[in-house]
Amino acid sequence: MNYICGAFKVTDKKQIAKDIYDMRIHTPEVANIASAGQFIHIKADGFFLRRPISICEIYKSDGEIRIVFEIRGKGTREIAKIEIGEDIDIMAPLGNGFDILASGSKAILIGGGVGTPPMLELSRIYGENSHAIIGFRTADKVMLSYDFAKNGSTVQVCTEDGTTGHHGFVTEPLKEYLKQENPNIIYACGPRPMLAAVIDIAKEYGIRCQVSLEERMGCGVGACLGCACRTVKDGEEHLTHVCKDGPVYESDEVIL
Ligand SMILES: Cc1cc2nc3c(=O)[nH]c(=O)nc-3n(C[C@H](O)[C@H](O)[C@H](O)COP(=O)(O)OP(=O)(O)OC[C@H]3O[C@@H](n4cnc5c(N)ncnc54)[C@H](O)[C@@H]3O)c2cc1C
Ligand code: FES
The missing domain is CATH 2.40.30.10 (Translation factors)
Structure with a gap:
């Protein structure tokens, strides 16, 4: 590293x-x-x-x-x-960052709360080939929506209490979007229940998905086991370190 x-x-x-x-x-x-x-x-x-x-x-x-x-x-x-x-x-x-697809590829960026910031650099890379769906508890926690738009991404803001944007979770606009568009990849970062739901939707629509896990951490460099996470590769379970092996994983590798 x-x-x-x-x-x-x-x-x-x-x-x-x-x-x-x-x-x-x-x-x-x-x-x-x-x-x-x-x-x-x-x-x-x-x-x-x-x-x-x-x-x-x-x-x-x-x-x-x-x-x-x-x-x-x-x-x-x-x-x-x-x-x-x-x-x-x-x-x-x-840690390891996201895989970036060839120029012209289309990406969906899903951010939940403090999982939104890492999506912004992806929006700089994919620009108008990206659609960001970002969710927060309430209006005064909404962040970065104008920054995504400045990068050329289309943006949908969601709040759990309906104080601004779509009233509800990011998964509802995601499903609506996928009924009309066929992106090459979904990137997601946020709370585990949100990631689990996004992973299910990606599987249903047959779209590659990478998720970033925000596990509690100690050393940050693979030395303390503070961030252990169970993953699956080639049918076998492994214990990996989110700090060193993640925080980004292919969605079919993580056990949430
Ligand atoms: C790889 C990674 C990237 C992150 N990126 C961001 C980011 O860009 N912006 C941001 O605001 N936060 C981010 N976080 C979360 C951030 O690290 C925690 O909020 C922070 O460590 C809390 O420290 P604290 O001392 O303020 O709170 P603490 O006193 O340690 O905890 C306060 C509360 O936050 C919860 N908490 C602590 N750490 C985490 C965590 N890792 N995930 C979920 N809940 C936690 C605790 O359970 C507790 O309820 C990231 C976490 C990881 C692992
Ligand atoms: S935080 Fe120490 S091993 Fe990951």
Whole structure:
């Protein structure tokens, strides 16, 4: 695994929704080798264990990466205190990213809550050949919908309480979309029940699907077994490390 560990400057930071922060980090070394779907492991002041956050966008020419994260507990609360001009201590890029199909291929990007950020770099790659369906609990948690549109993706926002967009889960618009369109691949990241439902739909329509798992993590580099996940390959069950073997898996490999 080829990764860099160090302190890098935060060049931009803003709050974009309730408890949700958007940061840019100047790290040419990481930007140069990172790919869509990989993550960074961030040191939170006062905590031994780092916190994993997906790479949301990669700006290779500026030598920067973008992350978008929600304050969930004490670790992310500390990370959100890091201001523009201060250093953030990261290990990155970690894990295996998404497979990118040949130019002209059509992709569906499914994001659930904090599973939405890693879909944005895919939207930069697939542009108008991508359709994003992103779901949140409620309107004040909605993030990044304009960023997907700026990249050329068509976007459908869903909220569980119906406060904006489609009232319900991402799976309903996904099924509607697949009745009319025949994409080459579905990418998904979000809560496990959402991933399980998306995987079933992909199977029903015979479409390749890659999912990214947001497992709790310890070391982030395959040394502690903190992120073990059961997978199947060639009919045999294996125990894999989400941090090292994932977080991206083919949908028919994961046991959720
Ligand atoms: C590969 C990967 C990529 C991720 N990318 C992002 C991202 O781009 N943006 C983002 O906002 N979050 C992302 N997460 C989730 C993020 O890592 C957790 O929210 C964070 O570690 C919580 O730390 P904390 O100290 O603030 O909360 P804690 O005090 O550790 O936990 C607070 C609450 O969050 C839950 N929680 C903690 N870790 C996870 C997890 N991994 N998955 C689900 N629930 C969890 C706990 O069960 C608890 O209920 C990602 C996780 C992984 C594994
Ligand atoms: S987090 Fe330690 S093995 Fe994956």
